[in-house]
Amino acid sequence: MKASSLLIIAFVIVSCSSRSDIEFQQYYNQGEVLYAKNCSNCHQKDGKGLALLYPPLDKSDFVDNNFEQVLCIMRKGKSTPTIVNGKTFEQPMKGISSLTDLDIAEIATYIYNTWDRQRGIVSVNEVTEKMEKCN
Amino acid sequence: MRSLFLVALTLIVFSSCKPKETTLPIFGEREFNGTDTTYHTIAPFAFLDQDSTLITNATFKDKIYVADFFFTSCRTICPIMKTQMKRVYDATAKDPDVLILSHTIDPLYDDVPRLHNYARMLDVSSDRWHFVTGVQDSIYKIAQTSYFATAREEKAEPDGFIHSGAFLLIDKHQRIRGKYDGTREADVDRLLKDIEKLRNEGE
Numbered sequence: 001m002k003a004s005s006l007l008i009i010a011f012v013i014v015s016c017s018s019r020s021d022i023e024f025q026q027y028y029n030q031g032e033v034l035y036a037k038n039c040s041n042c043h044q045k046d047g048k049g050l051a052l053l054y055p056p057l058d059k060s061d062f063v064d065n066n067f068e069q070v071l072c073i074m075r076k077g078k079s080t081p082t083i084v085n086g087k088t089f090e091q092p093m094k095g096i097s098s099l100t101d102l103d104i105a106e107i108a109t110y111i112y113n114t115w116d117r118q119r120g121i122v123s124v125n126e127v128t129e130k131m132e133k134c135n
Numbered sequence: 136m137r138s139l140f141l142v143a144l145t146l147i148v149f150s151s152c153k154p155k156e157t158t159l160p161i162f163g164e165r166e167f168n169g170t171d172t173t174y175h176t177i178a179p180f181a182f183l184d185q186d187s188t189l190i191t192n193a194t195f196k197d198k199i200y201v202a203d204f205f206f207t208s209c210r211t212i213c214p215i216m217k218t219q220m221k222r223v224y225d226a227t228a229k230d231p232d233v234l235i236l237s238h239t240i241d242p243l244y245d246d247v248p249r250l251h252n253y254a255r256m257l258d259v260s261s262d263r264w265h266f267v268t269g270v271q272d273s274i275y276k277i278a279q280t281s282y283f284a285t286a287r288e289e290k291a292e293p294d295g296f297i298h299s300g301a302f303l304l305i306d307k308h309q310r311i312r313g314k315y316d317g318t319r320e321a322d323v324d325r326l327l328k329d330i331e332k333l334r335n336e337g338e
Contacts, residue, residue, distance in 0.1 A: 042214040050218055052256040091256060094210065 024109070024121045031110030034103055038074075038096055047115050053091050055084040058115035067119075071108055071127055072134035075099050101127045158336060159304075159329055162283070162311035176309040177281045182238070182267035182274070185250040190236070190265050192309060199333050200234040201326070202303045203317055204278050204286045206241035207253045211293055212300045216317040217257065220302070224259055226327050232307075233330060235264040238278065240286040240298050242268040282311065302326055306333055 036045065039057075043049055047058030057063050062084040063070055077095030081088050099107075105127040112119035163175025177192060184190045201223055205213040220235060227233040239245035245253075250266040268274075278286040282303045289297040304313035304326060313329045316322040 041210060041212070044218065050214065050221065051258040053217070053253070054214065089256075090252070 020121070024113075027106045027109040027121055028113060031106035031108070034099075034107050035110050038099070039107065042093075047111075052087060052089055055082060055087075055089045057111055060084050063111065064117075067108075067112070068130050068133070070111070071104055071122075071130050074104050074107060075131070076134055101131060104131070157332060159306075159312040159332055162314065174308075174310050177305060177311075178277060180269075180273065180277050180281075182269035183247055184261060184265040184267050185247060185254045186261045187247050188261070188265075190267050194265070195234060195236070195305070195309070197307050198232050198234050199307060199330060200236050200305050201330075202236045202238070202282055202305060203301065204238050204240050204274075204282075204284055204298050206239050206294075206296060206298075207245050207249055208241065209294045209296070212318050216300050216302075219317050219320065219323045220264075221257065221259070222323060223302070223326065223330075224264055227263075227330065230330075230334065232334065233263075237264065237266045238274050238286075239266065239268050240271075240274060240278070240296055242271050242274060283314070304329055304333065306336075 042054040043057050044054070047056060049056035055062065062082060073093065073095065075095050075097060077093050079092040081090045083089075102124045105122050105124040108122040108127065111117070112122060161174050165175065166173040179192055181189060181191045201220070203216060203220060205216055207213075220237065224235060239250065245268050247268060250268055254261060254264065254266050275286050278284045278298075282301075284299045284301045284303065286296070286298040288295060300316055300318040302315045302317040302323070303311055304315070306312045312333055313326060315326040
């Protein structure tokens with residue numbers, strides 16, 4: 001009796017964690033595809049950016065400290081200068097208005113779990129909620 | 136008899152393994168006047184660069200240069216091209232006879248101050264990399280008739296223009312010696328090798 005209930009609990013835990021692992025993996029993989037399509041031309045595949053034209057996403061204090069703003073910038077762009085690691089980037093970024101909340105969630109999951117970041121999944125619900133507060 | 140055949144065979148094999156002709160091709164039509172051959176060359180041009188310096192064919196006298204066409208607000212292939220051209224810039228830092236010429240195809244927007252700012256943000260020197268602007272039609276014309284590159288306005292395109300991502304290698308006699316896809320790293324590797332070949336080419 002005791003053994004079987006333990007077994008059931010263990011089974012539930014395993015299947016729960018694997019389900020969220022699978023969801024994370026789906027977000028991450030799709031995020032990588034969307035990143036390559038929408039972001040990497042400028043920010044580069046390796047996230048290192050280009051001189052003072054395109055800021056890095058890898059090793060970027062701006063990306064680390066401005067999660068909510070990063071979500072907004074993907075869709076709405078940014079016309080004011082951005083200071084990243086002490087350097088000023090003046091080139092405006094046009095937003096990509098065609099990105100859906102899910103696209104943004106997947107890209108954010110990719111960006112925030114690559115280059116030494118381990119934020120975990122950024123869910124579509126979280127993004128929808130945050131996007132309503134964009135300026 | 137048999138050994139002679141083997142020797143002959145060996146010779147054939149070895150001679151066919153010799154490196155192929157290493158000189159680069161010369162692009163475009165050519166005219167033959169008696170013993171002289173006239174090759175396709177870059178037509179006369181006059182544009183302003185990021186420092187408001189007048190850039191003409193004379194700027195590239197006795198220089199090898201790499202030319203391309205872009206615009207600063209382009210988000211599609213230009214950033215990749217500029218990443219790759221920056222590689223060319225860095226790789227030729229110690230070659231005083233190698234220059235770069237980037238033409239904007241959106242000269243109404245890309246004026247001198249904007250190009251100046253762009254070059255500054257890319258962290259490159261106007262001694263070696265000229266970003267030029269000028270009369271739109273002149274730029275389109277030289278793109279198509281001199282450099283065999285596509286460049287024109289196209290409202291249906293995401294950023295409003297259609298242009299090729301080509302890098303053109305021009306020799307000291309203003310002749311096109313190579314054409315490369317500036318969006319592909321491997322093709323730009325080939326360009327870097329060809330620049331060296333061209334630098335070692337006798338007059």
